[in-house]
Amino acid sequence: EDQVTQSPEALRLQEGESSSLNCSYTVSGLRGLFWYRQDPGKGPEFLFTLYSAGEEKEKERLKATLTKKESFLHITAPKPEDSATYLCAVRPPTGTASKLTFGTGTRLQVTL
Amino acid sequence: DGGITQSPKYLFRKEGQNVTLSCEQNLNHDAMYWYRQDPGQGLRLIYYSQIVNDFQKGDIAEGYSVSREKKESFPLTVTSAQKNPTAFYLCASRLAGGDEQFFGPGTRLTVL
Numbered sequence: 001e002d003q004v005t006q007s008p009e010a011l012r013l014q015e016g017e018s019s020s021l022n023c024s025y026t027v028s029g030l031r032g033l034f035w036y037r038q039d040p041g042k043g044p045e046f047l048f049t050l051y052s053a054g055e056e057k058e059k060e061r062l063k064a065t066l067t068k069k070e071s072f073l074h075i076t077a078p079k080p081e082d083s084a085t086y087l088c089a090v091r092p093p094t095g096t097a098s099k100l101t102f103g104t105g106t107r108l109q110v111t112l
Numbered sequence: 113d114g115g116i117t118q119s120p121k122y123l124f125r126k127e128g129q130n131v132t133l134s135c136e137q138n139l140n141h142d143a144m145y146w147y148r149q150d151p152g153q154g155l156r157l158i159y160y161s162q163i164v165n166d167f168q169k170g171d172i173a174e175g176y177s178v179s180r181e182k183k184e185s186f187p188l189t190v191t192s193a194q195k196n197p198t199a200f201y202l203c204a205s206r207l208a209g210g211d212e213q214f215f216g217p218g219t220r221l222t223v224l
Contacts, residue, residue, distance in 0.1 A: 004154065032211045043118075043202050043215035044155075087155070091211060098143065098206055099170070100213065102154035 002027040002092050006103035013110050016077045021106045023088030024070040032091040033071050034100065035064050037084045044087055078110045114139045116216035118203050123221045125190070125197070133188045133219045135203030142208040144186035148172065149200040149218075158201075161186055162208075190221065198223045 003026045013019055025033065032051055036044035048057040050066040057064045061082065063074045073086055085107045089100040116137040125131045135144065143162045147155040157170030161180040175194025180186055186205075190197045200220050204213040 034212065036215075041200075041218070041220070043116075043204075043218045046212050046214055049212055089155075098211055098213065099157060099160065100155075102156075104152060104154045 002090060002101040004088055004090055004101050004103035006086075006088050006106050008106060009104070010107040011109070013075075013078055013108070015079055015110055015112050018074070018076045018078070020075070021073040021086055021108070022070060023073070023103055025088075025090045027090050027092050027101070029093035030090060031093045033066055034089045034091070035071070035073055036087040036089070038087055038105070039084050047086075075108070078108075080110045080112060083108055083110045116203060116205055116214060118201075118216040118219050120219060121217065123219055125221065125223050127223055128192045130189055130191050131221065133190065133201055133203075133221070135186045135188065135216060136184055137203075137205045137216075138184060139205060139207070139214070140183075141205035141214075142183070143206040144180070145204040145206070145213060146170075146176070146178065146186070146188045147202045147204065149202060155202065158188065197221055 005024045007022045035047040038044040048064040053068045055066050061076050065072050085105040087105045089102045119134045145160045146158040149155050156172050158176050159178040161167035167178050167180050177189045202218045203216040206213045
């Protein structure tokens with residue numbers, strides 16, 4: 001069974017204090033790993049898709065990387081507006097429906 | 113503006129009542145999905161549809177029903193058979209041939 005584990009569950013950073021969120025997965029033949037941002041009471045917002053080990057994607061202060069077993073979401077010099085829950089999801093190789101398996105998320109709080 | 117809309121934003125239901133959640137998209141996406149989100153758990157797939165007039169059960173379909181009569185619409189009915197319906201419900205859609213799912217703003221259902 002496909003599994004996605006995110007750590008830590010919660011992270012509190014001061015503004016400007018860089019850190020990384022982890023997403024480890026067990027799936028045979030990954031067809032895609034996805035990062036989303038979710039604000040309280042809202043739907044997830046798509047951030048990145050990664051397909052192969054060594055791939056990196058960047059957007060403003062966020063950079064996502066992928067290895068064969070895990071993905072990292074690096075946050076450089078975060079600001080309070082980066083506070084949100086970050087979700088990771090994987091797509092297994094079978095089927096065409098693009099069914100995703102989600103982790104439970106990392107709740108990030110950035111303070112002044 | 114293209115996007116996914118869900119209504120209502122909040123919904124209250126008495127035990128024993130059926131209730132229908134609306135999901136509409138004007139992105140011309142082919143596939144649509146319903147997820148349920150509970151505190152401390154990852155998003156769980158309820159139903160999905162890849163084309164009009166066709167849909168499949170996800171991991172937690174018991175107590176739910178759907179229809180897909182139009183490409184733009186994928187309503188979810190929460191029936192009285194669903195034992196624990198209080199949750200945040202999210203609708204998503206995906207373009208055929210694409211991998212990313214895009215989410216609506218969600219409906220919070222509370223059973224009184």
